Amino acid sequence: MNDHSVPRQRELELWAGPECTVNRVGDRYLDQMRYSGFERRLDDLDRLASLGIRRMRFPLLWERTAPNGPASADWRCAEERLQRLRTLGVQPIAGLLHHGSGPRHTSLVDQRFPELLAEYAGAVAERFPDIPAYTPVNEPLTTARFSGLYGTWYPHGRSDREFVRCLLGEVQGTMLAMRAIRRVNPQAQLVQTEDLGYTTVATPRLQYQADFENDRRWLSFDLLCGRVTREHPLWNYLRHHGASEDELLAMVDEPCPPDILGINAYITSERFLDDRLTLYPEHLRGGNGRDAYADVETARVLGAHIGGFQARLREACERYERPVAITEVHLGCTREEQLRWLGQAWTSAQHLRDEGLDVRALTVWAAFGTFDWDSLVTKEQGHYEPGMWDVRGGDDPRPTALATLARELGHGRKPSHPVLEGPGWWQRDLRLLYPHHGELESHAVIGKPLLITGATGTLGRAYARLCDMRGLPYKLLTRQDMDIADPASVAAALDRWQPWAVVNTAGYVRVDDAETDPRNWRENVEGPLVLARACAERGVRLMSFSSDLVFDGRKSQPYVETDPTAPLCAYGRTKAEAEQRILAVAPDTLMVRTAAFFGPWDRHNFVTQALAAMRRGEPWHAAHDQWVSPTYVPHLVQTSLDMLVDGEHGLWHLANRGAVSWFELAQLAAEAAGLDRSLVHARSGAELGQVACRPRYSALDSERGMVMPTLEAGLERYLDEVELPA
Structure with missing residues (x-):
């Protein structure tokens, strides 16, 4: 039949x-x-x-x-x-x-x-x-x-x-x-x-x-x-x-x-x-x-x-x-x-x-x-x-x-x-990758937006750039648009734009200054907690960020999500505190721990500055006594957006796979870029004038899924995509 x-x-x-x-x-x-x-x-x-x-x-x-x-x-x-x-x-x-x-x-x-x-x-x-x-x-x-x-x-x-x-x-x-x-x-x-x-x-x-x-x-x-x-x-x-x-x-x-x-x-x-x-x-x-x-x-x-x-x-x-x-x-x-x-x-x-x-x-x-x-x-x-x-x-x-x-x-x-x-x-x-043949048909991006806080920061701008590429409607917010530590400001912004999710990249990022600056607590604990409560009340998904500095560095293997926190500095303490409070009031939050950003679109990250110095023939000094998992920003943004769309929640470690010292990172970047790696000089963190105490070893791994590419893949993409100064 x-x-x-x-x-x-x-x-x-x-x-x-x-x-x-x-x-x-x-x-x-x-x-x-x-x-x-x-x-x-x-x-x-x-x-x-x-x-x-x-x-x-x-x-x-x-x-x-x-x-x-x-x-x-x-x-x-x-x-x-x-x-x-x-x-x-x-x-x-x-x-x-x-x-x-x-x-x-x-x-x-x-x-x-x-x-x-x-x-x-x-x-x-x-x-x-x-x-x-x-x-x-x-x-x-x-x-x-x-x-x-x-x-x-x-x-x-x-x-x-x-x-x-x-x-x-x-x-x-x-x-x-x-x-x-x-x-x-x-x-x-x-x-x-x-x-x-x-x-x-x-x-x-x-x-x-x-x-x-x-x-x-x-x-x-x-x-x-x-x-x-x-x-x-x-x-x-x-x-x-x-x-x-x-x-x-x-x-x-x-x-x-x-x-x-x-x-x-x-x-x-x-x-x-x-x-x-x-x-x-x-x-x-x-x-x-x-x-x-x-x-x-x-x-x-x-x-x-x-x-x-x-x-x-x-x-x-x-x-x-x-x-x-x-x-x-x-x-x-x-x-x-x-x-x-x-x-x-x-x-x-x-x-x-x-x-x-x-x-x-x-x-x-x-x-x-x-x-x-x-x-x-x-x-x-x-x-x-x-x-x-x-x-x-x-x-x-x-x-x-x-x-x-x-x-x-x-x-x-x-x-x-x-x-x-x-x-x-x-x-x-x-x-379209080439001049279009015939009359162009194109649909406009529509739909509920993402709200992205931190309009002046590297991470916020990276999310906006990649949302443009992915056809995800978004609003990139300054503090004037929404002050995350002000409940009235947060409520007004959420009610105005009716987002399906919020990506909170706002926060205090100066690790050494955080030792004495009270804004560290306001921007890294109070603000994210206000935002989490408001999102939870409205059923809006939230993605927020933490740091490898929540650990004390006593492990000799990369940290995973269930390892206990024991921060050594004020910045790390605010991040650890924010993790606990946010997940308590909004357990559906996607809380991303990450570390050591480098990316192709800003000139102030470690890798870009190191390579710029070496291209000028100048020496570059980097810490040999601090081990991290460097994170290529586009990989972080793309992966975390996928997970946000998936409705993923809880604590995740998202960093490129690999553990290197800052000194080794600079050498790897120099070698990948075809520069003289002998220009990289090893120094201790103390010699570099660091005020806040940092863990000796804070590399990250994940027991929930190996969803991030390797560090080598991140460096390769970085060199393909970096926007060099004219």
Whole structure:
């Protein structure tokens, strides 16, 4: 029974899945489920079920389960998890190959590949005859491009002939796999996924190339549906590059049309071809051997907004007249942009259903995040993008705001997060990296604001700058706008601007002067406490800041959140006092302990001043007897904003990972900048004229999650972004 003959369900379903790519690069396998820990945590299935999902894209991958063939398969992991899904009432869609090339004894260009995949598929069906749906090969066309045309993944082909062989092997394998499965379970559905990015051109001269790419994107579906006849626009292309007439016509004679077409739509998949080469840097210039052109993301140059989910779903529905589903929704970006991408995808699917198109579901993808997709999973660098859960906290993944939104969608509730109202970066003019082609469409930033105190300070200005980049409405407040130590002033400001959250960067920061200045207590204890009470009364989220100077330095290992405080100076005492009082009256506050700022936008931080002196050939004196965790301001701001959007609360340590003395920091910065590190001279803190007593060792670590990048990464970004004086 084909699913398209069944009356459409009453409501859009929520599905979900973990990123499960097991791709091969040379002789190495890169395994997303190992990186994310999904392979170890059975209770991840409970987490997914709690969202209200109906189906799960379930990885039952060939390379992991039967690397030496079905006869020696290890079914234990799958058995345990499938049983848990039955208990939870979630139906699996079994994925057998996900951007992979199979076990070591085969590959996508192996003539035996289709039969070997079918052999494994039949063994899966025999072992688990109640699995209702399958995706034997995820995104065959996309995988064939990266494995056979671009040389990215194994077998690293770089020709049209190898691309065609990879694609035909995957499609033939899918057909044979479904026949083997249906011999056991005749009702098994084929849910076939593919990325359907659309190509646009700047000038008519390149329209022929766009037409080819826009025809090619349908090939996996067309082949499965038996549409690639002699009249197909790519028949001659396939024949010219190695496909035999017999194998193409065999797929026409015995098609295997998908029961549900799964559309994976990504911003980066929408491409723009431009022969105006002078507009683009050298690394983007290429061509097809006939014409030279740049191939860039459409959103970065086209003035009009891309069609995205709605356009791709509509095309698929109209072309095949079969049910469709969005089978991957993920965006590696800041949290509010991830929320907007998911929210807009859901809205698009609902609109198409309202028009009468048979859109079945939306799949929240990369439930536990993705690793190293910035390098197309060719390098193990640990670059992580969180999903609905952030796995950097160990064996207890931390839910993000995406999990909250997905749960609201899955249980039929109206999404509630205030940042959803705003447009995504792909709808604002900052998306453009090059002169826009055609009339510019751009949406204004809207929504409830953040209030940011401390308009004259480094941190306050950094939050304002990055809120601009992220499309987060905000008000940057001076003391005249809101005096945090004056209850009437605070109440008036909160009532006037009606914020959803407040970021309090105001405070007394002169550590040595704090020993005798009474303003230290007013600005670091009294003011933050007044603000916390007012926010708690109104249900407004609050983020406030503390310091590594709450510790006495007696530890020899970095301090974590549960270590007792014992400040040595007046500044540290006010910060420790404020922590306790604020969390007592407003326990939902996100209290951030951090340390030793350096950043690219102000000239007064330690690293900027040290490098400026060394560029002038002057010596720089730095303390060798005080160890800290230097914090790159943009990393702090971006991470803490994500956590604020997540609704995170309580005490968190946010500092770049690493422990160095001030002397070593100056040396590291000099070396990274290509300067003479011998200009850095070691001195004691006393020799540098410090009045307040500072801890010998105040490096920070976190037991709640390693969410901040390393110090080395911070220095690298700093040197890329620093604004040097003219």
